Each structure stands twice: as C-alpha cells, then as structure tokens.
Amino acid sequence: MRVRLSFSVKINFILGLGLAILVAVGTLAYRSIDELVDASRYEGAALIQIGRLEAFMAQVKRIESAQRKYLLTGASGDLSIYRAARLEAGMDIRGMAGVVETLDQRRILRELESLAEERMRRLDTTADVRARLGLDAATRLISASAAESMNREMDSLADQFRARTLRSLRVRQEDTTLSAGTTGFLIAWGIVFALTLLVWAMVVIHRHQARRRAAEEALRASETQLRLITDAVPALIGYADRDGRMQFHNKPFERWLARPAERLHGFTLRNLLGPETYDRIEPHIAHVLGGQPAQFEFPFSSDGDRAAYFSAQLVPREDVQGRVIGFYLLITDITALKEVDRMKSEFVSTVSHELRTPLTSIRGSLGLIAAGVTGALPEKARQLVAIAVENCERLVRLVNDILDTERMASGKMDMKFEVIELGKLVARSIVANEGFAAMHGARVRFDAGQQPQRVRVDQDRLVQVVINLLSNACKFSAPGGQVDVAIIRRDKWARLSVSDNGPGVPVNFRAQLFERFARSDSSDARRAGGTGLGLSICRGIIERLGGRIAFEERPGGGSTFYFEIPIAEQA
Amino acid sequence: MSADKNEELKKIMLVEDDADIRTVATMALEMVGGMQVHAFGSGEEAIAAVAGLAPQLIMLDVMMPGMNGPEVLVRIRERVETADIPVVFMTAKVQPEEVERLRTLGVLDVIAKPFDPMTLPDTIKGLWANRPRV
Numbered sequence: 001m002r003v004r005l006s007f008s009v010k011i012n013f014i015l016g017l018g019l020a021i022l023v024a025v026g027t028l029a030y031r032s033i034d035e036l037v038d039a040s041r042y043e044g045a046a047l048i049q050i051g052r053l054e055a056f057m058a059q060v061k062r063i064e065s066a067q068r069k070y071l072l073t074g075a076s077g078d079l080s081i082y083r084a085a086r087l088e089a090g091m092d093i094r095g096m097a098g099v100v101e102t103l104d105q106r107r108i109l110r111e112l113e114s115l116a117e118e119r120m121r122r123l124d125t126t127a128d129v130r131a132r133l134g135l136d137a138a139t140r141l142i143s144a145s146a147a148e149s150m151n152r153e154m155d156s157l158a159d160q161f162r163a164r165t166l167r168s169l170r171v172r173q174e175d176t177t178l179s180a181g182t183t184g185f186l187i188a189w190g191i192v193f194a195l196t197l198l199v200w201a202m203v204v205i206h207r208h209q210a211r212r213r214a215a216e217e218a219l220r221a222s223e224t225q226l227r228l229i230t231d232a233v234p235a236l237i238g239y240a241d242r243d244g245r246m247q248f249h250n251k252p253f254e255r256w257l258a259r260p261a262e263r264l265h266g267f268t269l270r271n272l273l274g275p276e277t278y279d280r281i282e283p284h285i286a287h288v289l290g291g292q293p294a295q296f297e298f299p300f301s302s303d304g305d306r307a308a309y310f311s312a313q314l315v316p317r318e319d320v321q322g323r324v325i326g327f328y329l330l331i332t333d334i335t336a337l338k339e340v341d342r343m344k345s346e347f348v349s350t351v352s353h354e355l356r357t358p359l360t361s362i363r364g365s366l367g368l369i370a371a372g373v374t375g376a377l378p379e380k381a382r383q384l385v386a387i388a389v390e391n392c393e394r395l396v397r398l399v400n401d402i403l404d405t406e407r408m409a410s411g412k413m414d415m416k417f418e419v420i421e422l423g424k425l426v427a428r429s430i431v432a433n434e435g436f437a438a439m440h441g442a443r444v445r446f447d448a449g450q451q452p453q454r455v456r457v458d459q460d461r462l463v464q465v466v467i468n469l470l471s472n473a474c475k476f477s478a479p480g481g482q483v484d485v486a487i488i489r490r491d492k493w494a495r496l497s498v499s500d501n502g503p504g505v506p507v508n509f510r511a512q513l514f515e516r517f518a519r520s521d522s523s524d525a526r527r528a529g530g531t532g533l534g535l536s537i538c539r540g541i542i543e544r545l546g547g548r549i550a551f552e553e554r555p556g557g558g559s560t561f562y563f564e565i566p567i568a569e570q571a
Numbered sequence: 572m573s574a575d576k577n578e579e580l581k582k583i584m585l586v587e588d589d590a591d592i593r594t595v596a597t598m599a600l601e602m603v604g605g606m607q608v609h610a611f612g613s614g615e616e617a618i619a620a621v622a623g624l625a626p627q628l629i630m631l632d633v634m635m636p637g638m639n640g641p642e643v644l645v646r647i648r649e650r651v652e653t654a655d656i657p658v659v660f661m662t663a664k665v666q667p668e669e670v671e672r673l674r675t676l677g678v679l680d681v682i683a684k685p686f687d688p689m690t691l692p693d694t695i696k697g698l699w700a701n702r703p704r705v
Binding site: 349352353354356357358359360361362363364365367368371373374392396400403407414460 | 589591592594595596598599602603634663664665666667668684685686687688689
C-alpha cells in the first residue's frame with residue numbers, strides 16, 4: 001500500500017534534513033578552519049623555535065670567540081664583552097623552552113642547555129684562569145677540557161632538535177592537508193545534498209501549490225454550484241450565528257426581505273424580521289440554541305401588505321466541543337398550502353353541513369315512520385324502513401367522523417382540559433350507550449377500581465372515545481355476550497380497558513387497526529355499521545390527552561381495547 | 572312572559588328555511604310531543620309574527636338566507652314583548668367552537684342536525700323545564 005504523506009510532513013522532513021546537513025557541514029568547516037589555524041600557529045612557533053636555536057648556537061659561538069679573544073689579549077674590555085654575551089645566551093635558552101612541543105624536543109633542549117651551561121662554566125673557568133694565572137695556564141686548561149667534543153655534541157643536539165621540529169611540522173601539515181581535503185569533500189557533498197533537498201522542496205511546494213490551486217478551483221466550482229442550487233431552491237436557506245446574525249443566505253432570502261445582500265449579511269434576525277415577528281419566533285430560536293432542532297409556522301409580511309405564512313425549520317450547528325455556535329434556517333412559503341388547507345376545511349365543513357341538511361329530513365321522516373307516528377306499517381315495509389334508519393344513522397356517524405378526522409389532521413381540534421374522576425365519566429358513557437348495548441344484546445359490567453382516578457382531560461372528547469370503544473365491543477360481542485369495562489392504576493397512568501368476547505381482531509389486520517378507514521374486510525364493516533374512522537379518531541384524541549391506546553387479545557377469546565392517560569397531579 | 576315553573580310547553584315557533592326539515596320537525600313536535608307548532612320559512616317572517624304569536628319557545632335555525640339565526644335572535648331580544656322568550660338554536664354546523672359560540676349568544680341550548688324526531692320533543696321539553704326563570 002502506498003502511503004501519501006501530507007505537505008506539512010514532507011516540508012518538515014526536508015527542512016529538518018537540510019538543517020541537519022547545515023549543522024554537520026558547519027561543524028566540519030569550523031573544525032577544519034580551527035585545524036588550519038592551529039597548523040599555521042604551530043608552523044610559526046616551530047620556525048621561531050628553529051630561529052631561536054640558531055641564534056642561541058650563534059651566540060654560543062660568539063661567546064666562545066669573545067672568550068678566545070680575551071684569552072689572547074687579556075684586556076679588560078674583551079672580558080666585559082665576553083661577560084655581556086654570557087648573560088644574553090642564558091636568557092635565550094630559557095625563552096625557547098616555552099614553545100617546544102614534544103617530550104623528545106624538551107629532552108634535547110634540556111641536554112643542550114646542560115651542555116651549554118657546562119661549556120659556559122668551563123669558558124668562565126678558563127677566563128678566570130687567564131685572569132689569575134696567565135695565558136699558558138689557560139691554554140693548558142683548554143687542552144684538558146675537551147671543548148671540541150662538547151661543541152660537536154651541542155651541534156649534534158641542535159641538528160636533532162631542528163630535524164625533529166621540521167618532521168613534526170611536516171606530519172602536522174600532512175594531517176591538516178588530509179583533514180582539509182576530507183572536510184572539503186564532505187562540504188561539497190553536503191552542498192550537493194542541500195541543493196538536492198532544495199530542488200525537492202521546490203518540487204513539493206510547487207506540487208502542493210498546484211494541488212491547492214486545483215482544490216481551490218474545485219471549491220470555487222463547488223461553491224458556485226452550491227450557490228446556484230441554493231439560489232434556485234424555492235425556499236429560504238440561511239445560517240445565523242449565536243447572536244442571530246445572518247452569515248449566509250440565498251437569493252430567495254433577499255427577495256423575501258426585499259433587501260440586497262449587503263443589507264442582509266451580518267444583520268440580526270430581529271432587525272430583518274422586525275420586533276413583532278422576532279418576539280413570536282424567539283422561543284424557537286432559544287430552543288435551537290439549546291441544541292435541539294425547531295420547527296414552527298409563522299405569519300410574515302415583508303411589504304406590510306400581503307399576509308403570508310411560512311414554515312421554518314431550525315437546525316443547530318455545533319463545534320467540535322459540541323457547543324452550539326449557530327443554526328441553519330430553512331423557511332418555506334406555505335401561504336398556498338394554508339389556503340388549500342383552509343379551503344379543504346371549509347369544503348369539509350360545507351359538505352358536512354350540506355349533507356346534514358337533507359339527512360335531517362331523511363332521518364326525521366324515517367324516524368317518524370319507523371316509530372309508527374304516521375300509522376302502522378306492513379312487516380316488510382317496517383323491515384325496510386328499519387334498514388333505512390340504521391344506514392341513515394351510519395351516514396350521520398360517517399359525516400361526524402370525517403369532520404373530526406379533518407379537524408384532527410389540521411390541528412384544529414381544541415381541547416378544554418379539566419380534572420375529572422375517570423370512573424364517573426365512564427359510568428356516564430355506559431349509561432349513554434345503554435340503548436346501543438341493548439340493541440346488540442350485550443351486557444356491560446363495570447369495575448371502577450378501589451380508588452377513584454383523577455385525570456386531566458377534555459370530557460366530551462374522552463366520552464367520545466369511551467362510547468366508541470363500548471359500541472365496538474357491543475357490536476362485535478356474541479349475542480348475549482358480556483362486555484367488561486375496568487379501570488386500574490398503573491404507576492402514574494390510569495388505564496381503562498373494554499373487553500368483549502367477540503371473534504377478536506384478525507392477525508393481518510392488527511397493524512392497521514388504528515389507521516383511517518381501516519377495515520378487516522368490507523363485509524365486516526357492513527355487519528358492524530362502522531365508518532372505519534372511529535379508532536383512528538380515538539387514537540388522535542388519546543394522544544392529544546398525552547396517553548396511548550392499544551389492543552390485546554383476550555385470553556379465552558375476544559379482544560381488549562384499552563387506553564392509558566396520565567393521572568392528574570395533586571393540587 | 573309567565574314565570575310559572577309548572578307551565579306546560581304548548582306553543583312553539585319554528586323558524587327553518589328548509590321546508591322538509593320544517594315539516595319533519597313540525598310533525599315530530601306535534602304528533603309525538605303534542606305541541607302546537609307555528610312554522611316560518613325565514614327570519615323576516617318570524618320577526619314580523621313573533622310579537623303577535625307570543626310563543627312560549629322559539630326554535631331557530633342558524634343558517635338561513637337573508638337574516639340568519641343570530642341576527643333574528645338579536646331582533647327578538649331588542650323588542651320588550653319578545654325579549655324574554657327562550658330560544659333554542661338548530662344547526663348543522665356542529666364544530667365545538669361553533670356550538671360554543673352560539674351558546675354564548677344567550678339561548679337555552681343548541682340542537683345539532685340531524686336530530687332524532689322521536690326524542691326531539693322530550694329534549695325541547697327538558698330545556699323548557701330547566702330554563703332560567705325571569
């Protein structure tokens with residue numbers, strides 16, 4: 001697998017390597033220069049040594065000559081010249097000892113100095129004999145002092161010192177030359193390597209810049225495309241920061257607010273929407289800044305004339321630490337939908353009203369005929385009128401249920417909440433359903449439980465649910481069957497169950513039981529005279545009351561429908 | 572108006588623009604309930620006749636061409652001789668908020684259409700019996 005290193009890794013590697021090479025070459029160059037300086041210093045010191053040695057040896061010769069002259073003349077002036085030369089020779093040999101390098105050279109100098117001192121001492125003795133005993137005595141002493149052999153030995157030592165110094169100098173020069181060559185070689189390669197790194201770095205930078213340009217180009221193209229898309233979307237898309245300042249918006253936003261981009265970007269929503277609209281939506285903004293998405297509808301008119309309705313969705317944006325730093329806005333104009341919704345509601349309401357008017361006449365007429373108010377009917381006619389009455393009732397229920405379903409779907413079913421005792425409400429519902437139960441030959445048994453359960457509900461709507469469950473149970477019970485109604489408390493919930501001993505709910509129908517127009521089959525609906533909307537309405541009401549409704553099989557046959565609603569908090 | 576608590580309800584004014592409903596309601600109230608019904612097809616006719624007729628109770632349809640039920644009610648309440656006659660609305664608009672709105676206009680109750688003709692007389696008599704006394 002080929003690993004692609006990032007630009008920063010590559011550049012850091014190249015810079016690090018280059019720096020290391022620079023340090024290495026610099027160190028080598030410094031050491032090489034240091035060695036050359038040392039070598040130069042050493043060469044100078046060595047030449048000075050040799051020069052001093054030569055001067056010393058010449059001085060010895062001059063002292064000896066001065067002494068010989070004094071021996072021959074015996075003049076006091078020559079003696080003074082001799083003594084002055086002696087003092088000078090002793091100083092030079094001590095100064096030379098400070099610049100010698102090797103032990104061998106030090107040894108030679110010590111021996112030379114000893115010999116020179118001995119030689120000087122003998123010269124002094126001879127000069128002293130000349131002064132006290134005369135030339136002959138001095139001449140005899142010179143013959144016995146082996147002066148010539150001492151001179152040769154001193155010359156030999158001087159030659160040794162000179163040769164060793166020159167050899168040491170040559171070795172040093174050779175080492176320095178080799179070291180300088182090696183250093184030069186390494187510096188040259190270092191420079192070559194550094195140049196290679198430089199070229200590499202330039203290639204890497206060039207490629208990186210090319211890639212970055214391509215990426216920027218792609219980003220611009222993508223941004224342009226995104227901008228085109230967001231501008232073309234028939235919705236307002238925007239982003240606002242935590243302070244509610246617009247940081248992004250699409251063209252429809254500008255048209256909506258009738259503002260150019262420069263008078264929109266950076267402005268607060270309060271400024272853009274006005275305080276009245278903003279105060280209305282502020283709780284939703286607080287909600288989204290709390291980290292939760294928000295969805296709501298609101299009226300707004302940018303020109304102060306045309307009333308329009310909008311649906312807004314706010315989605316929080318979080319940073320890597322999970323803090324909300326702003327929110328996205330998606331706003332759509334739902335004025336037309338609202339109008340359609342209003343027309344639909346109006347249509348349903350009108351149809352409902354228009355259906356009820358003829359139904360009133362039909363039902364009323366049939367009711368009077370069936371009751372014998374207009375005279376006794378033949379048996380066949382009585383049966384037919386009974387069928388007509390029953391189906392008229394069914395049509396009335398259907399109209400009612402359609403109206404309720406539409407109101408629930410459009411969110412217009414208002415609830416008037418009050419705290420009541422559930423058992424009393426259920427008992428009242430059972431009484432209201434007595435006639436229906438008797439018609440189906442069903443007996444209703446009610447167990448209200450040991451403790452009264454208080455719930456916060458809309459009484460009329462809950463009665464509607466209970467009667468619906470009761471009438472269903474009566475309809476589907478076997479003739480002479482029993483319907484059991486019971487209230488129990490389950491934790492913080494009051495549960496009402498209505499059980500029958502009917503055929504139960506077919507397995508393949510259970511999933512759609514609470515859906516609109518749900519029917520196990522058409523014959524079933526006809527037999528029971530239902531509209532297919534009752535349980536759907538029941539679910540809608542119970543959910544509005546904060547509860548849930550469900551169904552379960554009854555052991556031994558039949559069904560149990562139940563709902564659970566919250567127990568009211570104690571005042 | 573008489574305030575006799577035990578006074579029997581005998582004379583009713585029915586205002587309903589739909590002739591069929593008018594007929595059915597009249598038959599139900601008369602043949603089942605044994606009451607005397609004076610039926611009118613519009614609010615204007617009813618207003619013209621109400622003072623002279625002096626019904627014990629008025630059943631008033633809400634939606635009618637011309638003057639609707641609430642407008643007729645206002646006119647009835649404006650006249651001293653008819654101001655205290657109990658009124659019951661009949662309506663096919665049974666949305667709870669609509670019914671609630673009608674109740675706040677000062678009527679005994681609102682009867683939803685379609686009604687059961689056999690129980691209608693008892694319903695009306697019950698409302699009459701429990702009417703607030705003047």
